[in-house]
Amino acid sequence: xxxxxxxxxxxxxxxxxxxxxxxxxxxxxxxxxxxxxxxxxxxxxxxxxxxxxxxxxxxxxxxxxxxxxxxxxxxxxxxxxxxxxxxxxxxxxxxxxxxxxxxxxxxxxxxxxxxxxxxxxxxxxxxxxxxxxxxxxxxxxxxxxxxxxxxxxxxxxxxxxxxxxxxxxxxxxxxxxxxxxxxxxxxxxxxxxxxxxxxxxxxxxxxxxxxxxxxxxxxxxxxxxxxxxxxxxxxxxxxxxxxxxxxxxxxxxxxxxxxxxxxxxxxxxxxxxxxxxxxxxxxxxxxxxxxxxxxxxxxxxxxxxxxxxxxxxxxxxxxxxxxxxxxxxxxxxxxxxxxxxxxxxxxxxxxxxxxxxxxxxxxxxxxxxxxxxxxxxxxxxxxxxxxxxxxxxxxxxxxxxxxxxxxxxxxxxxxxxxxxxxxxxxxxxxxxxxxxxxxxxxxxxxxxxxxxxxxxxxxxxxxxxxxxxxxxxxxxxxxxxxxx
Amino acid sequence: xxxxxxxxxxxxxxxxxxxxxxxxxxxxxxxxxxxxxxxxxxxxxxxxxxxxxxxxxxxxxxxxxxxxxxxxxxxxxxxxxxxxxxxxxxxxxxxxxxxxxxxxxxxxxxxxxxxxxxxxxxxxxxxxxxxxxxxxxxxxxxxxxxxxxxxxxxxxxxxxxxxxxxxxxxxxxxxxxxxxxxxxxxxxxxxxxxxxxxxxxxxxxxxxxxxxxxxxxxxxxxxxxxxxxxxxxxxxxxxxxxxxxxxxxxxxxxxxxxxxxxxxxxxxxxxxxxxxxxxxxxxxxxxxxxxxxxxxxxxxxxxxxxxxxxxxxxxxxxxxxxxxxxxxxxxxxxxxxxxxxxxxxxxxxxxxxxxxxxxxxxxxxxxxxxxxxxxxxxxxxxxxxxxxxxxxxxxxxxxxxxxxxxxxxxxxxx
Numbered sequence: 001x002x003x004x005x006x007x008x009x010x011x012x013x014x015x016x017x018x019x020x021x022x023x024x025x026x027x028x029x030x031x032x033x034x035x036x037x038x039x040x041x042x043x044x045x046x047x048x049x050x051x052x053x054x055x056x057x058x059x060x061x062x063x064x065x066x067x068x069x070x071x072x073x074x075x076x077x078x079x080x081x082x083x084x085x086x087x088x089x090x091x092x093x094x095x096x097x098x099x100x101x102x103x104x105x106x107x108x109x110x111x112x113x114x115x116x117x118x119x120x121x122x123x124x125x126x127x128x129x130x131x132x133x134x135x136x137x138x139x140x141x142x143x144x145x146x147x148x149x150x151x152x153x154x155x156x157x158x159x160x161x162x163x164x165x166x167x168x169x170x171x172x173x174x175x176x177x178x179x180x181x182x183x184x185x186x187x188x189x190x191x192x193x194x195x196x197x198x199x200x201x202x203x204x205x206x207x208x209x210x211x212x213x214x215x216x217x218x219x220x221x222x223x224x225x226x227x228x229x230x231x232x233x234x235x236x237x238x239x240x241x242x243x244x245x246x247x248x249x250x251x252x253x254x255x256x257x258x259x260x261x262x263x264x265x266x267x268x269x270x271x272x273x274x275x276x277x278x279x280x281x282x283x284x285x286x287x288x289x290x291x292x293x294x295x296x297x298x299x300x301x302x303x304x305x306x307x308x309x310x311x312x313x314x315x316x317x318x319x320x321x322x323x324x325x326x327x328x329x330x331x332x333x334x335x336x337x338x339x340x341x342x343x344x345x346x347x348x349x350x351x352x353x354x355x356x357x358x359x360x361x362x363x364x365x366x367x368x369x370x371x372x373x374x375x376x377x378x379x380x381x382x383x384x385x386x387x388x389x390x391x392x393x394x395x396x397x398x399x400x401x402x403x404x405x406x407x408x409x410x411x412x413x414x415x416x417x418x419x420x421x422x423x424x425x426x427x428x429x430x431x432x433x434x435x436x437x438x439x440x441x442x443x444x445x446x447x448x449x450x451x452x453x454x455x456x457x458x459x460x461x462x463x464x465x466x467x468x469x470x471x472x473x474x475x476x477x478x479x480x481x482x483x484x
Numbered sequence: 485x486x487x488x489x490x491x492x493x494x495x496x497x498x499x500x501x502x503x504x505x506x507x508x509x510x511x512x513x514x515x516x517x518x519x520x521x522x523x524x525x526x527x528x529x530x531x532x533x534x535x536x537x538x539x540x541x542x543x544x545x546x547x548x549x550x551x552x553x554x555x556x557x558x559x560x561x562x563x564x565x566x567x568x569x570x571x572x573x574x575x576x577x578x579x580x581x582x583x584x585x586x587x588x589x590x591x592x593x594x595x596x597x598x599x600x601x602x603x604x605x606x607x608x609x610x611x612x613x614x615x616x617x618x619x620x621x622x623x624x625x626x627x628x629x630x631x632x633x634x635x636x637x638x639x640x641x642x643x644x645x646x647x648x649x650x651x652x653x654x655x656x657x658x659x660x661x662x663x664x665x666x667x668x669x670x671x672x673x674x675x676x677x678x679x680x681x682x683x684x685x686x687x688x689x690x691x692x693x694x695x696x697x698x699x700x701x702x703x704x705x706x707x708x709x710x711x712x713x714x715x716x717x718x719x720x721x722x723x724x725x726x727x728x729x730x731x732x733x734x735x736x737x738x739x740x741x742x743x744x745x746x747x748x749x750x751x752x753x754x755x756x757x758x759x760x761x762x763x764x765x766x767x768x769x770x771x772x773x774x775x776x777x778x779x780x781x782x783x784x785x786x787x788x789x790x791x792x793x794x795x796x797x798x799x800x801x802x803x804x805x806x807x808x809x810x811x812x813x814x815x816x817x818x819x820x821x822x823x824x825x826x827x828x829x830x831x832x833x834x835x836x837x838x839x840x841x842x843x844x845x846x847x848x849x850x851x852x853x854x855x856x857x858x859x860x861x862x863x864x865x866x867x868x869x870x871x872x873x874x875x876x877x878x879x880x881x882x883x884x885x886x887x888x889x890x891x892x893x894x895x896x897x898x
Binding site: 041043044045046047049056057058060063082085086088089090092093122123127129149150168169171172173174175176 | 643660665814815816817818819820821822823825826827828829830833850857860861862863
C-alpha cells in the first residue's frame with residue numbers, strides 16, 4: 001500500500017489509485033470538469049492540476065497514479081494560479097448567458113469562478129467565438145454549443161455507458177463542438193443523464209428547462225418504481241411541486257437512471273390525475289367516498305355477493321398486506337388474487353428490467369405465504385377491488401370494479417383517488433431483494449388517501465381496529481436484504 | 485553516413501551501394517546486441533525531441549505479445565522538409581532500418597505513417613516496400629532467418645498533430661488525431677494497446693549505418709552527447725537553401741557561410757529559427773556564436789528540434805512572421821486541452837490586432853502572459869510549440885512589436 005503525503009498529511013492509498021481519488025477519499029477536494037467517477041479518464045480540462053514534488057511540471061490529479069512516498073500539494077500558489085488560468089481559458093469564449101441559463105446554481109464554471117477566478121475578462125466581447133445555440137438534439141435534450149467546455153463527459157457517456165456512441169467532437173481547436181454522428185437524434189433510454197453530468201449549461205433537459213431555479217429545489221431520497229430494478233433517486237421539488245428526478249448513485253443498484261423513470265413523477269400532477277374519488281359515477285370528497293364505499297361493501301357482504309380482492313405488484317408491501325387483511329379478515333372472502341411470478345432481468349444490460357413492476361418480489365412472497373390464487377384463476381365475481389393498472393389488464397366488467405387509481409378514467413363507475421408514492425411512504429423489494437422505502441416529497445391532493453389508510457378506515461367502519469403490529473407482522477415473514 | 489545518396493531510390497542501386505547488408509548482419513546478431521549497438525552509437529530521435537533511440541527500444545517488454553514498429557513520416561513542422569528528401573532519394577534505408585528495429589524489439593508488423601500531403605512520397609514508399617517484398621527482405625522468413633516482418637503504409641489526412649506519436653497511433657487506429665495521456669507510454673501500451681516503438685524517418689534511416697559500422701564508430705561523428713550526422717532543411721533567403729547532412733557540433737557560422745553561401749545579395753541576417761517553427765527564435769548574433777548540436781542550442785535557450793532551419797532576414801517583419809506561426813498552431817490545435825484550445829485562438833486574435841495596428845499597449849504583455857499560462861499544462865507539447873516562439877519573439881524583438889502598436893512599422897510598411 002503506497003503512502004503519500006497530500007498537503008502535509010500522510011495518507012495510505014490503494015494500489016494504482018489516482019491522486020484525485022486518494023485526495024477525495026480523505027476529504028481533500030480537487031476541482032475538475034472532465035473527470036467523472038463512472039467514466040473513463042479524459043484528462044483534457046486541466047482543472048485538476050496539482051504540484052507533485054520531483055516533477056517539473058504540474059500534473060493532472062485525475063490521471064496520475066500515486067507511487068509510494070509521493071508528495072503532493074493541492075493548495076500552493078502555483079496550483080491556484082494554474083486553476084485560475086485554466087478557468088480564464090474556459091470562460092474566454094463562454095457566453096454571458098448566466099441570467100438565462102438553467103445550470104445556474106449547479107454550474108461548475110460559476111462555482112469555481114467564485115473560488116479561483118474572480119478575474120476580469122481580458123477579451124473583447126466581439127472577439128468571442130460563436131457557436132450553435134439551442135439545438136434540439138434529441139427527445140429530451142437541448143444543446144448549447146457555446147456554453148460547452150468540451151470536457152467530453154457526454155461523448156464518453158454515450159460510448160461507455162449506453163454504448164450507442166451518438167456524440168462526437170466535430171472540428172478542431174477552439175472551433176470544436178459537440179455534434180451528433182448521424183442525422184438521427186440523441187434518443188437513447190438514458191439521455192437525460194447527460195444533462196446531469198454536463199458540468200455546465202450545455203446540455204439541458206427539455207422537461208426541466210426554465211421551470212425552476214435549482215437553488216430553490218429541495219431533495220428527497222426515494223426509489224424509482226418504473227421497473228423491478230428499483231433505482232435510488234432524488235426527487236427534487238419546491239412548493240409542493242416536483243420538478244425533476246435525479247439518480248442517487250449507489251454501489252448496490254444504480255449510478256444512472258433511465259429517462260422513463262425520470263419522467264415517472266408526471267403522475268403526480270398530470271392533467272389526468274384523479275384528485276377526487278368517484279362512487280357510482282358521482283364525485284365525492286374523501287370522507288363521503290369512504291362511507292359510500294363502505295355502504296357498497298356492507299351491502300355486498302350482507303347479500304353474500306362474491307367480492308374479489310386483487311393484490312398488486314405496483315403497490316407497496318404495506319398496501320398489499322392491508323388489502324389482504326381487508327379481504328380475508330373483514331370481508332371474509334377467499335377470492336384474493338395476485339399476479340404470477342415474473343421473470344426478472346436487466347434487459348438492456350444497463351438498468352431497465354424486464355419486469356416492469358416494482359414489487360413483484362414482495363407480492364409473490366406474500367402469495368406463497370398466504371396461499372393466494374393467481375389472477376388467471378379469477379373467473380367470476382360480483383364486486384372487485386384492485387389497483388387500476390391491474391384491472392385494466394384483466395378484462396373485468398368495469399361497472400363491477402372499484403379501482404384504486406391515480407388516474408381519472410370515465411369508463412369506471414367507481415374510482416378511489418389514492419396517493420402516489422411520491423406522496424406517501426411505501427416499502428418495496430427490488431429484483432436484487434433489497435428492501436427500500438419511498439419517501440413522500442410532496443403532499444397529495446386533499447381528497448386522496450393511501451391504500452393502507454383506506455383499508456384501515458373501512459375496517460374501522462366494520463368495527464375492527466387492527467393494530468399496527470398486526471399489519472406489520474408481514475415484514476417478519478418476508479425474505480429481503482438491506483444495504484448495510 | 486550518406487543518407488542522401490543519389491538515385492538510391494532504386495533497389496538495384498541501393499543493393500549495389502551495400503544496401504540490406506546491415507539487415508543480413510543483424511540476423512547474425514541477437515536482438516539485444518543490436519539495441520546495445522544503437523545505445524552505444526548515441527543516436528537520438530531525429531523527429532525533434534531528441535530522445536535516445538536505443539533507450540527507447542530497450543523499454544519494450546520482453547514478452548511474447550504483439551509489438552509494433554511505427555515510422556513517423558508525418559513531417560509537418562513548418563520549415564522542415566528533410567524526411568521527404570530521404571524518401572525521395574533513399575527510401576530503402578528507412579525500410580531496412582524499420583526491419584532491423586522490428587527484429588531488435590521483436591515486432592513483426594510495421595506501420596509507415598506518412599503525411600497526407602505526401603502523395604508522391606507515399607507512392608515511392610509503397611513501390612519500395614513492394615520491391616523489398618519481391619526481393620525477400622519483407623514478408624515471411626526474411627532471408628531464411630525465421631523472422632517475419634511486414635510494413636503497411638498509412639496516409640494521414642493533413643493534421644499536424646498526427647506527428648505527435650500518440651495522436652499518430654490514434655490516427656492509425658482510425659480515430660481522431662488526439663494525443664493520449666502519458667503514461668502509459670507507447671512502449672508499454674501503444675498501437676492497439678500493444679507495445680510500440682515510434683521512430684522518425686531520419687532516425688530509422690540511420691540504423692543500417694550503425695549496424696554495419698558499429699555504434700562506436702557512429703558515435704565518433706559529431707560531438708559528445710550529440711553524435712552522428714543530422715539533416716538540416718534550410719529555408720529563407722540564403723544563397724543555397726536546401727537539405728544538408730552535417731556532423732553535429734558544426735558551428736553555425738561555418739554552416740552558414742561555407743555550406744549555405746551566406747545571405748542573398750541585398751539581404752542581411754536578422755534571426756534564425758534553428759529547429760522547426762516551434763522552437764524559440766535566436767538572434768543573428770546568438771546564432772553566429774553557437775554550434776549546431778543538441779546541447780549548444782539548449783544552452784542558448786532554443787532547441788535543435790527537427791532541424792528545420794528558417795533563416796530570417798532583416799527585411800522580414802517579425803510580427804507578421806509570428807502571426808503566420810500563431811495562425812498555423814491555432815489551426816492545428818486538436819482542441820482537447822483547455823489551455824491550448826482557447827489560448828492558441830486568443831493569441832492569434834491578439835496578434836492579428838497587433839499586426840494591423842489595432843492593439844492596445846497591454847496586448848503585448850497579454851500574449852506573453854497567455855503563452856506562459858499555456859506552457860507545460862497540456863497533454864502534448866503543441867501548446868508549448870506556440871508559446872515558445874511567442875515568448876522568444878516578443879522578448880528578442882520587442883521594439884518591432886511596439887512599433888506595430890504605435891503604428892509605424894518600417895519593415896512591413898503596413
